[in-house]
Amino acid sequence: MNNDKDEVQRIREGDVRTASRLIRNLEDHMPEAKSTIRRIFPHTGKAHIIGVTGSPGAGKSTLTDALIESYRKQGKTVGVLAVDPTSPFTGGAILGDRIRMQRHAEDAEVFVRSLATRGALGGLSKAVGDAIHVLDAMGKDVIMVETVGTGQQEVEIMNHSHTVVVVLVPGMGDEIQAMKAGIMEIADLFVINKADRDGTRQLQTLLMAMLDMAPEFPGGWRPPIIKVENVFDAVTFKGQVGELAEKIDKHYRHLVENQLLGDRLRRKSLVEINEALSACLLEPVLRDLVSSGELERMLDKIVRKECDPYSLAEEATKPYLK
Amino acid sequence: MSERKIRIMVAKPGLDGHDRGARVLARCFRDAGFEVIYTGCHQTPEQIVAGAIQEDVDMVGLSCLSGAHRYLFPRVVELLRERKADDITVIGGGIIPDQDFKMLYDAGIKEIFTPGASLDSIVDWVKSHIKPRA
């Protein structure tokens, strides 16, 4: 398809409209987007992908905005994907991360895109992974992915990145929540944000103790802890963000210099193939079950306890797994 | 399975910092099942248009209480046109005197809602006029 080739070409030239449209089509599961993303893939792999995760209100968007500025000063181009939750009741969402980043809106080298978490079928991480590829193909040097860190889904999303920044705030009990979800294990850097608050010392001590207990760090990278406060004066804040940006770069160099990038990329590839597999397997099955009305009949049977979901699933997938 | 969602940007151009109305509208759009990108106060038309394109929205809802709508609303439409993105619908709301309606419609604003309009009527308008672009 000639048109399709043009689309890929336009994205590689950095065309914002084409890129944002493709991300939309991928989110909406439009069939034509599937062939485009395949053609996009060979043109990816150049960007440094940075995940930023933490509780709602931890200051992730504010930090991301400051990092954009820092990278732009270095002449790097930047893409941002900001994920916010979909309301489970209405299917709608308010995506408010842009508020903190709008000052970069007119900078042609900065592309900020908001994504809603959408459905429950676990497609979020795939949508994010696809969107990362689009920004990567556009030639962005740095891609930041902001997600609310509350569960397994975030761990999956973070696996799409080379460097994971976990943002914690003193006195919120964040770290406990993050530990449960397995987010602490994937952190490459910790930020203690709002370090003007009470409890900063305690949080720092806790993190240090936790790191001291770790049996080993891959390639000897012990996640650094960076304190950031955005209240007293802009100069201090900029200095701290500069330090954070420097440590993020250092982490990437560490991956490259110690032949660890390959491991990261395998970790990333594993999520990608996992998601592609489940899309390939699940989508046709679900489509058929819905269009034939069989899904509803299955639900009836389960509700009436006439049959268990396990047997029904096995029965339903048999024809596809020859 | 494919499913189109309506995406809307709610933006406040101009100098007034009263965004309660805009926030209420954003929440109302979310409750109607739309994805709403909210960008806050003091937005320039240039920022709004750049944001709307990056977010691939179907519609931009502008809210302005400062009285500068006569300049700001048409400017947004004009910039969208310049960027070949005038398939994005623009509607406006705020304190807008009757005599300004015609010039705003002529400038390409598709609908105008004044403070008397019910939130339901705005949602209904969106539902019947905005189809996610294919």
Ligand SMILES: Nc1nc2c(ncn2[C@@H]2O[C@H](COP(=O)(O)OP(=O)(O)O)[C@@H](O)[C@H]2O)c(=O)[nH]1
């Ligand atoms: N006290 C204090 N507040 C901050 C700091 N950084 C951000 N905030 C505020 O925290 C709130 C949430 O910030 P935001 O970046 O949107 O958080 P996100 O939900 O994690 O993206 C905003 O009101 C910020 O102004 C900080 O260092 N100290």
Ligand SMILES: [Mg+2]
């Ligand atoms: Mg945020």
